[in-house]
Amino acid sequence: MDIKYAEKMKKSPGGLIKIHGLRNGLGWIGKNHLFFDWTMGCIALTNEDVEELYNCIKIGTPIEIKP
DSSP: OHHHHHHHHTSOOOOOOOEEOOOTTOGGGGGGGGGSOOSTTOEEOOHHHHHHHHHHSOTTOOOOOOO
């Protein structure tokens, strides 16, 4: 579906979409990072949220990102 939509829009469908925490040294920003679109399509979480996700979800679990 993403590939067909990207072709229609004459854009790249992208790739390497990841779930990640904040950059090293920027953890103090906390949830304020939500006010800016800085991830180029990734899902950014606070470092604490990454820890919680890691402890709750098995590695390799499929993730579906919907608009």
